[in-house]
Amino acid sequence: MTYGRAPALEEATLKTRITKMLGIEIPIVQAPMGWIARSPLASAVSNAGGLGIIETSSGDLDAIKGEIAAMRTLTDKPFGVNLAQMFIRDLPGMVDFVIKNEISFVTTSAGDPSALAPQLKDLGITVFHVVPTLRGAEKAIAAGVDGLVVEGAEGGGFKNADGASTLVLVPEIAKRFDVPIIAAGGIVDGPSMAAALAMGADGVQMGTRMVASAESPIHDNWKQSIVNGSEADTVMVNRHHRPAMRVFASDKAKALEAANEPAALDIDAMMGTYFGGDMESGFAMSGQVQGRIDTIRPVADVLREAWDDCQSVLRTLGTAAAEGSISA
Numbered sequence: 294m295t296y297g298r299a300p301a302l303e304e305a306t307l308k309t310r311i312t313k314m315l316g317i318e319i320p321i322v323q324a325p326m327g328w329i330a331r332s333p334l335a336s337a338v339s340n341a342g343g344l345g346i347i348e349t350s351s352g353d354l355d356a357i358k359g360e361i362a363a364m365r366t367l368t369d370k371p372f373g374v375n376l377a378q379m380f381i382r383d384l385p386g387m388v389d390f391v392i393k394n395e396i397s398f399v400t401t402s403a404g405d406p407s408a409l410a411p412q413l414k415d416l417g418i419t420v421f422h423v424v425p426t427l428r429g430a431e432k433a434i435a436a437g438v439d440g441l442v443v444e445g446a447e448g449g450g451f452k453n454a455d456g457a458s459t460l461v462l463v464p465e466i467a468k469r470f471d472v473p474i475i476a477a478g479g480i481v482d483g484p485s486m487a488a489a490l491a492m493g494a495d496g497v498q499m500g501t502r503m504v505a506s507a508e509s510p511i512h513d514n515w516k517q518s519i520v521n522g523s524e525a526d527t528v529m530v531n532r533h534h535r536p537a538m539r540v541f542a543s544d545k546a547k548a549l550e551a552a553n554e555p556a557a558l559d560i561d562a563m564m565g566t567y568f569g570g571d572m573e574s575g576f577a578m579s580g581q582v583q584g585r586i587d588t589i590r591p592v593a594d595v596l597r598e599a600w601d602d603c604q605s606v607l608r609t610l611g612t613a614a615a616e617g618s619i620s621a
């Protein structure tokens with residue numbers, strides 16, 4: 294199927310619960326990613342009309358506090374912070390910093406949602422919890438979160454090794470809970486974004502696509518591995534250990550997965566990959582959707598094209614359905 298261009302955005306922008314709740318124009322959230330989701334990338338996404346998020350999973354709290362402060366100088370648009378609970382040594386201190394800096398949107402992940410959601414919500418902060426399973430969604434809803442980031446197992450990064458794909462998880466959770474959902478995992482462009490909205494999501498989160506952007510700070514070798522890699526070139530290391538991670542299929546990652554050996558998260562080795570470009574040193578977290586990425590682009594172009602095309606897909610399908618025939 295081909296998609297015509299959407300009418301000019303000014304005339305036709307769709308709203309979703311996510312655009313309204315977060316005060317953004319385009320319902321695309323940039324994934325929180327250790328060392329990568331810092332102010333240059335996050336401010337570019339917010340300035341382009343999406344929502345930039347600052348990470349905490351690096352555990353590098355002093356640098357992160359500086360990045361949050363820098364966001365105020367780089368954008369006047371909304372942005373958020375991810376609190377990756379398991380990775381933050383001084384969680385109360387970090388929560389305090391988020392509150393004092395008047396962050397209005399927080400995603401919590403890698404921990405018990407009831408540990409933070411009530412406190413943050415009492416202060417008027419919008420809280421979404423990242424969930425990889427229906428059971429996780431039930432717990433987050435019981436903790437009173439405002440919404441969910443529903444993360445399919447095809448996505449890059451830390452994963453539930455037994456997790457289902459976005460195609461299974463999003464409609465399963467959307468059917469049961471009437472809260473805004475941000476779908477993550479495998480989403481990269483208009484058609485995949487439209488599919489997420491059709492399944493009941495109100496917005497999407499992109500990780501791998503953001504790694505391969507012009508504003509991403511990581512070494513070009515990693516960006517090129519995404520551009521050159523197929524959808525089959527990822528592996529789940531630590532499938533039977535912790536933490537399970539979907540990463541680029543380097544020789545080291547393939548060998549560890551095949552031997553079912555635990556993969557250690559050595560920071561120096563990770564930095565060798567992230568900023569030194571040695572793809573065999575640490576692990577380059579990457580999703581299956583890398584097979585659909587063949588250029589490194591500015592995030593503003595990615596966001597604008599994905600949202601324009603998403604709206605075109607939805608309108609084309611709506612018109613075709615009204616006319617009684619979907620395939621041309």
Ligand SMILES: Cc1cc2nc3c(=O)[nH]c(=O)nc-3n(C[C@H](O)[C@H](O)[C@H](O)COP(=O)(O)O)c2cc1C
Binds near residue numbers: 423451
């Ligand atoms: C390099 C990388 C690092 C990531 N780090 C985190 C993280 O620190 N916290 C988190 O909640 N998710 C993390 N993720 C998962 C993303 O938030 C996102 O859900 C996922 O990338 C979506 O799938 P996609 O890669 O197919 O877009 C990471 C993903 C990647 C690719």
